[in-house]
Amino acid sequence: MQALHQKAKELLESGKVQVIIGYGDGSGDRVRPVFISKAESASDLIWDDRCRQNLAVYLNKPEIKKLGVPAIVATPVVVKTIIQLISENQLKSSNIVVLVVDNDVVSELTDNASLEAYSAGHPVVFPPFVVKEIKDIAEMSIQQRNKYWQDELSRCFKCYACRAACPLCYCERCLTDNNQPQWVCVASHAQGNFEWHINRAMHLAGRCVECGSCTIACPVGIPIGLLTIEASRIVKQEFGQEPGLHCDADSAMSSFKVEDTETFIK
Amino acid sequence: MSMQQRVIQHENLLKFLGEIISSGKQLYAPQKKAEKTYFLPASDVHSIVFDYIQTAESPKELLFPKTERMLSYEQVDGKLKMIDHAEGEIFPERVLFGSHPCDAVALKTLTDFFRHDVPDAFTQKRQDSLTVISVSCIKADDNCFCTSVGTSPGDTEGSDILLTPIGNAKYYVEVMTEKGQSLFAAHEKYFENSDIISKDKYLTKMSEVFSSSEVTARLSKAFDHPIWSDASLRCLGCGACAYVCPVCSCFDIQDEGTDKKGDRLRCWDSCGFSLFTLHTSGHNPRKNQSDRWRQRVMHKFSYMPERYELLGCVGCGRCSRACPADMNIKEQLKEITEKIEG
Amino acid sequence: MSSSNIYKPYLMQIEKVIDEAPGVKTFRLRFTNDADKEQFNFTTGQFGEYSVFGEGESTFCIASSPTRKDYIECTFRQAGRVTSALAQKEEGDVIGFRGPYGNIFPLEEWYGKNLLFIAGGIALPPLRSVIWNVLDLRDKFNDVTILYGARSVADLVYKQELDEWGKRSDVKLVTTVDPGGETPDWKGKVGFVPSVLDWMEPSSENTIAIVCGPPVMIKFTFPELLKLGFTPDTIFTTLENRMKCGVGKCGRCNVGKVYVCKDGPVFTYKQLQELPAEY
Ligand code: SF4
Ligand code: SF4
Numbered sequence: 082m083q084a085l086h087q088k089a090k091e092l093l094e095s096g097k098v099q100v101i102i103g104y105g106d107g108s109g110d111r112v113r114p115v116f117i118s119k120a121e122s123a124s125d126l127i128w129d130d131r132c133r134q135n136l137a138v139y140l141n142k143p144e145i146k147k148l149g150v151p152a153i154v155a156t157p158v159v160v161k162t163i164i165q166l167i168s169e170n171q172l173k174s175s176n177i178v179v180l181v182v183d184n185d186v187v188s189e190l191t192d193n194a195s196l197e198a199y200s201a202g203h204p205v206v207f208p209p210f211v212v213k214e215i216k217d218i219a220e221m222s223i224q225q226r227n228k229y230w231q232d233e234l235s236r237c238f239k240c241y242a243c244r245a246a247c248p249l250c251y252c253e254r255c256l257t258d259n260n261q262p263q264w265v266c267v268a269s270h271a272q273g274n275f276e277w278h279i280n281r282a283m284h285l286a287g288r289c290v291e292c293g294s295c296t297i298a299c300p301v302g303i304p305i306g307l308l309t310i311e312a313s314r315i316v317k318q319e320f321g322q323e324p325g326l327h328c329d330a331d332s333a334m335s336s337f338k339v340e341d342t343e344t345f346i347k
Numbered sequence: 348m349s350m351q352q353r354v355i356q357h358e359n360l361l362k363f364l365g366e367i368i369s370s371g372k373q374l375y376a377p378q379k380k381a382e383k384t385y386f387l388p389a390s391d392v393h394s395i396v397f398d399y400i401q402t403a404e405s406p407k408e409l410l411f412p413k414t415e416r417m418l419s420y421e422q423v424d425g426k427l428k429m430i431d432h433a434e435g436e437i438f439p440e441r442v443l444f445g446s447h448p449c450d451a452v453a454l455k456t457l458t459d460f461f462r463h464d465v466p467d468a469f470t471q472k473r474q475d476s477l478t479v480i481s482v483s484c485i486k487a488d489d490n491c492f493c494t495s496v497g498t499s500p501g502d503t504e505g506s507d508i509l510l511t512p513i514g515n516a517k518y519y520v521e522v523m524t525e526k527g528q529s530l531f532a533a534h535e536k537y538f539e540n541s542d543i544i545s546k547d548k549y550l551t552k553m554s555e556v557f558s559s560s561e562v563t564a565r566l567s568k569a570f571d572h573p574i575w576s577d578a579s580l581r582c583l584g585c586g587a588c589a590y591v592c593p594v595c596s597c598f599d600i601q602d603e604g605t606d607k608k609g610d611r612l613r614c615w616d617s618c619g620f621s622l623f624t625l626h627t628s629g630h631n632p633r634k635n636q637s638d639r640w641r642q643r644v645m646h647k648f649s650y651m652p653e654r655y656e657l658l659g660c661v662g663c664g665r666c667s668r669a670c671p672a673d674m675n676i677k678e679q680l681k682e683i684t685e686k687i688e689g
Numbered sequence: 690m691s692s693s694n695i696y697k698p699y700l701m702q703i704e705k706v707i708d709e710a711p712g713v714k715t716f717r718l719r720f721t722n723d724a725d726k727e728q729f730n731f732t733t734g735q736f737g738e739y740s741v742f743g744e745g746e747s748t749f750c751i752a753s754s755p756t757r758k759d760y761i762e763c764t765f766r767q768a769g770r771v772t773s774a775l776a777q778k779e780e781g782d783v784i785g786f787r788g789p790y791g792n793i794f795p796l797e798e799w800y801g802k803n804l805l806f807i808a809g810g811i812a813l814p815p816l817r818s819v820i821w822n823v824l825d826l827r828d829k830f831n832d833v834t835i836l837y838g839a840r841s842v843a844d845l846v847y848k849q850e851l852d853e854w855g856k857r858s859d860v861k862l863v864t865t866v867d868p869g870g871e872t873p874d875w876k877g878k879v880g881f882v883p884s885v886l887d888w889m890e891p892s893s894e895n896t897i898a899i900v901c902g903p904p905v906m907i908k909f910t911f912p913e914l915l916k917l918g919f920t921p922d923t924i925f926t927t928l929e930n931r932m933k934c935g936v937g938k939c940g941r942c943n944v945g946k947v948y949v950c951k952d953g954p955v956f957t958y959k960q961l962q963e964l965p966a967e968y
Contacts, residue, residue, distance in 0.1 A: 107673040107675075108489065108490070108667060108673055108675045108678065109488075109489045109490075111673050112673075113581060113672065113673035114580075114581040114672055114673075115581075116580050116581070134671065134672070138583065139581075142636075143635075144576070144579075144580060144635065144636060144637070145580065233381075236380070236385075236404075238404075238413045238590045238615060239413075239586075239590075239615075240585050240586040240587040240589070240590040240591075240617070241585045241586060241620070242583070242585035242586070242587040242669075242671050244585070245583035245584055245585035245671070246583055246585070246671045246672075258622055260769070260770045261769070261770050261773065263770070266603060267599065267601045267612075267614055268413075268414040268601060268603065268612050268614045269413050269414060269614070269615075270414050273414075294671075297671065298583075298585070298587070298671035300403060300404075300587040300590070300591050300668075300669035300671075301383065301385075301403055301404060302380070302381040302382060302383045302403065417694060417696045417697075418694065418696065418697055420742045427700060427742065427783050429697065429698075429700070431694045431697050432694070433693055433694035433697075434693070434694065460938075461938065463937075464936070464937055464951070465695055465936040465937065465938070466693070466695075467695060467938060468693035468694055468695070469694075570945065570965045571965070596938070596940070597939060597940030597941070598933065598934070598938070598939050598940070599933055599939070600696065600745065600746055600933045600934065600939070601745060602740070602741075602742065602743050602744055602745045602746075604742075604743050605743050606741070606742055606743040606744075607743075609742065609743050611696065611740075611742075611745075613696070616933075616939070616940075618940060623931075623941060624930070624931050624941055625931065626929075626930075626931055627768040627769040627772075628768070630904070632930060632931075632944070632967045632968050633967065638967070642943075645945075645946075646940070646943075649946060650943060650945075650946040653946050654946065654948075
């Protein structure tokens with residue numbers, strides 16, 4: 082962590098950035114997001130395998146933007162997220178410093194090319210239990226799968242922690258909050274929960290970078306990220322497009338080409 | 348003061364709970380689901396778990412469901428008819444088992460709040476048909492702080508019956524209310540006589556980290572304090588804290604259906620959401636996340652005590668455990684007593 | 690509302706629809722149930738929850754005077770989901786109404802005083818209730834002055850009533866439209882409400898000012914009134930925080946510890962000064 086502290090200190094002292102978005106000491110044995118603006122606090126930064134929350138979610142928050150140019154301590158999946166956000170015109174690599182830590186060596190990624198190179202060299206690896214969950218669900222029949230999700234989603238109370246923790250759920254007004262028309266039932270009964278989650282998964286199809294933040298955030302333990310991961314996998318399979326790899330990628334689900342064979346959109 | 352004291356053996360407790368189920372009452376008891384514990388309807392007493400610190404969700408659903416159908420309407424022969432679910436619906440007899448003392452206090456707070464001024468029939472009727480059998484705490488974790496908010500690991504407040512584990516698979520039983528008494532009387536054979544015993548040595552030790560009245564006093568001058576924006580930078584603005592909280596009771600009213608037939612529902616809502624106070628004009632009195640975090644703390648520790656003489660928090664720690672960004676209410680409250688001048 | 694269900698509305702039939710201005714309508718509502726009508730009472734300043742079944746509820750004031758029994762009137766601008774659905778309703782249709790909620794304008798305390806009403810745009814409805822209430826008890830009050838402004842001539846609501854008030858000798862009415870909002874035959878003033886107020890120079894002596902309007906108007910009108918010698922406790926206004934329940938439960942409308950639905954919507958400027966800026 083020494084190297085990270087040193088780098089953070091330098092960045093703040095030189096005035097290159099005004100805030101470091103990183104992980105710091107939290108409650109009990111948790112780590113929590115910290116926003117460090119003073120060089121002398123750089124040593125508050127923590128870097129270990131508890132650092133799982135996707136901090137890219139803070140990059141576009143007005144409160145954080147007010148703090149000035151940020152550096153962000155990035156896990157591989159955060160780098161992917163940043164690339165995806167760049168491809169969606171939500172971010173510019175020139176406006177942030179991305180710090181990656183490998184074997185206590187800290188590197189600054191400051192342009193699209195270095196972000197892409199890093200991401201290509203650091204594929205996201207799921208924890209074994211996620212691999213198992215994906216496999217288990219894949220082996221279910223349609224009926225079993227339906228029952229599985231009915232059961233899991235019955236606990237959902239629409240706290241929207243999944244959406245709040247997701248760095249790609251950045252819409253200013255989420256479709257579920259729209260009431261003219263009311264696309265999604267507000268109530269968290271079976272139908273309302275299905276409508277909400279299917280819509281969210283559809284909006285993240287081909288965009289979900291598989292960070293798992295939504296699943297981690299869910300206070301009632303619903304592995305909700307499995308839906309968006311699966312939606313992204315289908316897009317990859319069908320369109321050969323994987324999110325978070327190229328800063329200039331378009332989005333399979335929201336771009337139209339004249340030579341498209343499907344005609345429904347015309 | 349309890350009306351009765353008894354002792355019950357663990358195996359008899361299971362039989363007692365089993366009889367509650369077979370008598371046709373709905374028994375809600377802590378059970379495991381995907382690594383977490385919830386109060387769920389129990390059909391088999393063997394699925395009940397006893398060794399949990401806190402359930403992921405609070406029992407407030409029993410008084411204040413996440414979706415309450417308040418009325419239905421229907422066009423019949425060109426005339427609109429309303430069906431009032433506060434009148435018509437039969438609220439089932441329910442027994443909640445395994446709530447900790449903090450939750451029992453929270454259920455009482457909820458009832459008192461909804462009863463205040465303009466009484467709400469739904470919560471009242473659900474409360475009337477609910478009997479609460481709580482279990483004192485013999486362990487706690489870092490997120491718990493009941494003694495700082497006026498309750499304690501063996502508090503009888505809000506419970507109809509309180510069980511305290513006293514070792515050797517036995518519980519000391521205190522019957523507190525008429526409701527508790529009638530449930531106890533119907534299954535008396537499972538209970539053994541006992542003297543009044545002091546529970547203290549069996550309970551978890553919980554030291555007071557701050558004084559809630561001190562928090563209330565400091566908050567009266569803290570509206571514009573920088574503490575709110577500092578503390579809430581990492582707040583993601585979701586409703587996880589509010590929805591797991593046994594006391595949070597803000598809601599939305601929503602119609603579902605067509606103009607011909609449908610329901611008017613009461614749904615949980617949270618002051619953490621940016622849309623909560625947004626006007627149609629686009630104006631938002633609580634525009635920043637820090638305004639909303641302040642509202643959460645102020646509501647519980649300033650407005651509720653001042654308006655209703657109720658405290659909006661029982662120290663269960665659920666919100667801190669649930670928060671994806673590690674907002675910690677206990678830490679925040681302690682900080683208020685340290686940083687804000689009295 | 691005999692039921693213990695505090696969320697159960699009265700069913701009200703729309704007796705009359707008046708198009709006031711673009712997107713603004715007034716409904717006259719009658720109870721469909723005589724027993725409801727008998728026991729219903731309200732006082733000026735109060736509000737209600739109006740509902741379109743299938744769409745939901747919306748909060749606005751009762752715009753008619755309690756001295757006019759048997760019906761209530763409301764005026765709303767089509768903006769959100771519910772008000773848009775309401776705007777589609779026609780004479781004869783049935784809608785829901787819950788209320789009355791909130792506190793009141795202390796009319797009795799104003800007996801013998803001069804009253805200065807200042808309203809902007811769509812905020813005339815809450816004052817219209819008081820104005821008619823006052824005019825129906827005209828001899829209890831001294832001078833009655835009304836200053837009403839809107840963006841344009843088309844945006845003025847209650848045009849007929851404005852005419853009627855203008856013709857009365859016991860009411861002084863000044864209407865104004867924002868610069869550029871006038872029509873060739875416009876006979877009122879042209880200018881923003883605060884500057885017209887400045888020009889009018891009403892006396893603050895023994896006078897109560899009742900002000901309702903959009904936030905900018907309020908913001909510039911209060912200082913103007915202070916300049917004229919009004920003290921903050923003689924200036925009244927209403928707050929319109931977002932509400933759902935109307936009965937102090939849903940947790941939305943509070944401004945600090947003050948609940949607009951219970952402690953408001955009527956506040957004096959003095960009370961507002963003591964509140965945090967959360968409205
Ligand atoms: S975090 Fe969990 S409970 Fe909350 S809305 Fe998402 S899935 Fe539902
Ligand atoms: S505020 Fe947090 S600690 Fe207090 S009762 Fe609610 S969930 Fe429990």
